[in-house]
Amino acid sequence: MLLYAGRRLTYGLLVLALVATLVFLIIRLIPGDVVRLQLADAPGVTQAQIDQRTTELGLDEPVLIQFGHFVGGLVQGDLGTSFDDGRPVTTKILERLPATLELGLLAILFGVLFGVPFGLISAIRHHSLIDNVMRFLAVIGMSLPNFWLALLLITFLALWFGWSPPLVYASPTENLSQNLIHMLLPAIALGAATMASIARMLRSSLLEVLGSNFIRTIRSRGASERVVVLKHAGRSSMIPVFTVLGLQVGSILGGTVILERIFAIPGMGSLIFEAVGQRDYPVILGCVIFYGAIFIFVNVVVDLLYAVIDPRIRYEGASA
């Protein structure tokens, strides 16, 4: 197991290195000296900074050496300093990271808390009215863009119930209840799709398991449907749910960008958005790499969880 964990982690680092490479390449592949051009556009940037950044990105050197510099800085955790306020990019991102992580986790929590029961009920009562209603709701959950859902929630809750989220973001350590109330709407808006995915995935995998010979045997022994589903089928059908979670991380992270903006949450999403507006290149690059790192980390964790739930995976998955 340890060996497996080590291997997954190494693999994760490898992919992260590739993310950095890709980011680097995308900048390089864009025609023209875009970086330099964009640097010059950034407000408040001095020629000295442009030259320094050009040197930092090594734009005056051969590509391979440039790449060396880039990776060199990265390995030391040095993502440069922000054009905007001159502070280290890493510091800026780490300040914003907790809010994004919290929002993401709450969205997942919401998705699991509602998605799992919905999926279970749907599977147990499959082809019933309630199943159809829930499936339909799930598909709607997947079809409604999260930003749109968020706007509807924010507007009509205020219009109909005179309620609006707290004005100022409070970190959980400052004021937990205010923090959670602030996070409520964005977490729902963001978690709706996750909920839908989990419910759908759980339903279909449960149905698959329920149709298996193993379950038929149990059922033939007179076990109630509830016992069958919860006790026997549940465990093996949890794996697809984890798959969903691992894959949803990407869209949840992406969704935080818009929702943080709408709800004035000081997370990485609002940071990268501000950075794009200010042409704050080091921050943009730093954020992209950080997002990649979170995604990879979560997926490694999901892989490891799989392995815990179902030891066979270790052998299957190791080669992929």
Next chain:
Amino acid sequence: MSHPMLRLQRSPVRTAGAAVAAACLALTAACGTGTDASGKGEIVEDAGPPQDGGILHTAATTDAPSLDIHKEASYMTHVAVGTVYSRLVAPKTGKDVEYGSSELEGDLAEKWSKSDDLKTWTFNLRQGVKFHDKPPVNGRELTSADVKCTVDRIKSLPGHQLGLVANVAKLETPDPYTVVFTLASANTGFDQTMANPFMSILPCEGTSGEFSFAEEAIGTGPFVLKSWKRDQERVMEKNPDYFVEGLPHLDGIQTTVLPDAQAQIAALRSGKLDMISSLSTEKRQVEQLLSQIDGLQLRTEKGITQTRVFMNAAEGPFSKLEVRRAVAHAIDKEGMIKALRSGGSLTGPITPTLFGSLPQDEVDELLEYDPEKAKELLAEAGYPDGFEAELVATDGYGETILREAQWIQEDLGKVGIKLTIDQQDYATYVSSTWPETKYDIMYGLQTPMLTADEYLTSEYTSTGTRNWSRVNDPELDKMVAAQRVITDEAEREKALQDIERYIMENVSTPLPLYAYDTQTLYSGKVHNYYPHPDYSSRELQNMWMEQE
């Protein structure tokens, strides 16, 4: 991110003289009471004696880039820390003072006087004025030395505000409470210059680098900056040692950065916000809010921010005067105001509220909507079948500007100028496209300036600091230089108006369209809000809130 409220708050980079504020700003400006048809939204003028206490909750759509009022061109910085600082003198505000009045009152100065040759200005400071009790200044008394430190700092920094003190040849401080300015040339309005929010007096500890003005603001103003969480909130607390007895009334001001307009409106409904600046565009929204929220007050602010069509006078199809004049006549400006703004008035190069501006009827005539005439002018210019061009606009000023750009696109299309819209982000627009004249035709805003001369000199003379349309008209240069030395008021007004007429007829770029009105909504329990169109928000010291 694309709501007007969000973007409108970003005004064009401000010039030193642009102290008279952008009207699109929450905490500025009022000129009359706005009411809708139902009579809702009326401002309660007489709410009884002021009550102390309460925290004003307000919102901003973007935060200040930094708190340094000298290094930042963004007026958001002035809005953010305006109430922290004091100036030597400041514009008067109040119920009986006309909006935008240039009448001054002493702020740090108890009294001030000028010599007969208008070259020596003496300011006598109040005694016992204490800085906020924050390290490293620690509540020490303000003296004339701080004034000198401030002026020296402005002189040492690059920036638009340098122009304000460029004329100061010598600054002497004979005693701790006296400051004597000696000017290189006579200036009858030097006290007006000192009333500019850029002239906020900073403590010497800061100018010598003991703390950073970018992150900390220590002044002598009515409110103390308690905390600033960038892009989240600014918290101001009442200054207990404020030099004006009994002020401020409020215990504090809490400003939240809320980029989303819907979120701001929701918070106003739920009572979490006491005040929002509604945008000119959302008049129906405003009407709806007024009819739904009891006691909500609406202040309609007469516009001073101009919308402009910038055309490249040096290159491309718009270098032909006839084409530029065709553009002036092809756009249905009144329709635009009616459809997309809550009000406004057509304007010449000088904003209607300023001395020297053209009479309204004349402006209306010069900018008359007349597509047929536009077509004739185009034919004269050699474009009987029109031509194609790219219209630059930024989403940085909000959705409204983009809508207006599309309105212009349609109008110009009708006379044969087929435009495609090049939507640029604010950074590119303001730092490259505009100042480097990388456009043929562009639509955007112009931050209001303080005087007629500033508009004319900076934008329309060949050597102007903001001549970003590349105007080069020796005749105009001469006229602008000549008006500056006219001392007779009536004569000068006529000269200014002649120049404006000349610009409209012979230059026509940057082509002013209109100055639009804006609206501020605030709760029924907020009283005595009489803003001034500079960015300082000093009027908030007089504001008070009904206590439960």
Next chain:
Amino acid sequence: MSIAISGAARAARHPKARGGLVRFATEQPLGAVALFLITLFVVVAVLAPWIAPYDPLAQDRVNLLTPPGVGGHPAGTDELGRDVLSRSLYGARTSLLIAVSTLALGGVIGLIVGVVSGYFGGTWIDSVLQRIMDALMAIPSIVLLLFVAALLGPSVRNTVIALSLLVIPSINRVARGEMLRIREEPYVEAARSVGCSTPRILLRYGLPNLMAPLFVMGSLLFAVILIAESALSFLGIGTPPPTPSWGRMLSEGRSQLEIAPWMTVVPGLILSVSVLAFNLLGDAMRDFLDPKQRR
């Protein structure tokens, strides 16, 4: 997207389940409805210039921000007096253009990578390609899009490029999985043994087998692209004005949400229904092609 991948992967295991449209319709009534909606969507997109009541850019200056039904505008007008219905219909055109271009660009690249990778499954070529795909997948789409938009500036072309980066790894996954499977099929081995060249084998046997799972994947990705495009436009970095786009319309109308809901409800509804239809169709095709799901 999660569902997309696993669903398509599952479908990939059972590609030979084929059947006529009629069987599909009877077995998957929801899928049939979805197919009908999508057909409608495509027809509307293609025929927009003929069926839209007005030019989507024409400004009816007499009828600004009028509610549905007033002044001959069935779904009302926006602040510039443009017909909301016509703009919504043309929005389908913009979305279709972007989605199809994205799928074509991203699909071809993803397909090539996946097929090559799968054919050389287990070798270093496979490993390298797949790690690159993993890396591409690791950057959340919106972040990737913001990044590209920051570098290139907003335009339809750049939106397509940015969204392609999102499509490539998903298509790759399906294609590779399928290739790995058919590589072991007796007929492929037979072809190899008689000396068919690698490209020939890939073309002759690989591609046809890929079509079914790719359709499933394509349908689900279509939904993802529609949402991503609208999110980009909503943020103001997608389709530039005045081109009608659903995301832009939502963004333009959000400040009028309370007073002129039609400005957003119509495009929002059409967007959601389209996304729904593509999701449903993808699901239905997967279930249809997957015997295990048939019960």
